[in-house]
Amino acid sequence: MSNKKHAPATARNREPILFELNYLLVATGKVLEIASGTGEHAAYFASHLPHLEWQPTDLDPDSLKSIDAWAADAGSDNILPALKIDVREKSWPLGTVDAIFNANMIHISHFDACIALIEGAKRHLVPQGLLILYGPYRINDAHTAESNDSFDKDLRSRNPDWGIRDFELVRDECETRGLLLQARKPMPANNQLLVFCRSST
Numbered sequence: 769m770s771n772k773k774h775a776p777a778t779a780r781n782r783e784p785i786l787f788e789l790n791y792l793l794v795a796t797g798k799v800l801e802i803a804s805g806t807g808e809h810a811a812y813f814a815s816h817l818p819h820l821e822w823q824p825t826d827l828d829p830d831s832l833k834s835i836d837a838w839a840a841d842a843g844s845d846n847i848l849p850a851l852k853i854d855v856r857e858k859s860w861p862l863g864t865v866d867a868i869f870n871a872n873m874i875h876i877s878h879f880d881a882c883i884a885l886i887e888g889a890k891r892h893l894v895p896q897g898l899l900i901l902y903g904p905y906r907i908n909d910a911h912t913a914e915s916n917d918s919f920d921k922d923l924r925s926r927n928p929d930w931g932i933r934d935f936e937l938v939r940d941e942c943e944t945r946g947l948l949l950q951a952r953k954p955m956p957a958n959n960q961l962l963v964f965c966r967s968s969t
Contacts, residue, residue, distance in 0.1 A: 771833040772841070777872075778808040784956050785809070785871070785902055786816055792898060792963060793820060797866030800892065801825060802855060802885060803873040807835030811842035813869075821846050823862065825853040855884040864894050871902040874938070875920075878929040883941060890945045893966040899947055901962040902955070905935040913958040935960065 793799065796819045804810050804824035814822035824835045824847065835850035853860050868889050874882040889899040904916050911917040916932060923930040939949050939962070947964040955961050 771830075771837040773806040773831065773834040775806045775808060778806065778812075780957065781871075781902070781955070781959070782809060782812045785961070786813060788953060788955075788961055789813060789817065789869075789900070792900065793817060793867055795866070796820065798823060799867045799869055800862065800865040802853065802868060802870040802888075803827070804835050804850065805831055805872075807831070807838035807850065809869075809871060810835060810847060811838040811844070814839070814847040815842050815844045818844070818846055821848065823848045823851060823865070825851045827852065827854050855881055855888055857884075860888055860892060862892065865892055865897065866894055867898040867900060868893060869900045869902075873903070874901070875903055875923060875932050876927075876930050879933070882933065882938065886938075886942050886945055886947065889942075889947060889964075889966065893947075895966060895968040897966045898950070899942065899964040899966070901938070901964075903959055904932045905938070905960045905962070906932055907935050907960075909934065912954075912960075916958050935962070938962065939964075 798821040800823045801810055802825055804826050807824055810822055810824035826832050832850040832852060839847040920932040942964045946967040948967060950965045951963040953961040
């Protein structure tokens with residue numbers, strides 16, 4: 769029985785995300801992916817960005833197995849073995865990285881996890897390193913589409929700590945920690961790609 773898990777949204781969003789990553793991650797370096805989930809993004813991005821070393825992570829043991837299974841099938845030698853990371857821990861088991869990528873985590877976790885992710889980025893990103901966040905956000909205190917409003921209500925009905933976050937709140941939390949907004953790019957299916965750059969100080 770295969771350990772590979774599948775997330776249908778990955779096949780729909782991976783190409784638009786890769787298009788942006790091709791412009792953002794042009795230099796060689798190490799990318800830390802937080803909450804890699806099934807591992808499909810890691811396998812796809814690493815195979816298309818061979819100049820980068822891709823470090824997938826997750827907290828869930830079954831997801832870690834799935835990540836490694838997708839990586840093995842991809843056959844890309846620039847994907848590192850999946851690493852168990854709980855973003856809420858004050859110390860992550862790795863050194864500095866050139867970029868951190870996270871997709872679709874902060875709306876399905878307590879907001880403390882978002883803060884912990886930002887704190888981790890402050891600790892582990894090199895100066896001028898990038899924090900890249902993908903997912904749905906409210907903009908100017910409003911959802912960007914009715915479907916996002918419905919999705920938000922569904923999330924909160926399942927867990928009151930979940931929900932689509934306000935872009936401005938996430939931006940402010942980042943900027944108070946020296947991660948400055950570099951770009952906000954609207955993406956397909958009413959998602960956003962937020963790009964923050966760690967200051968040199």
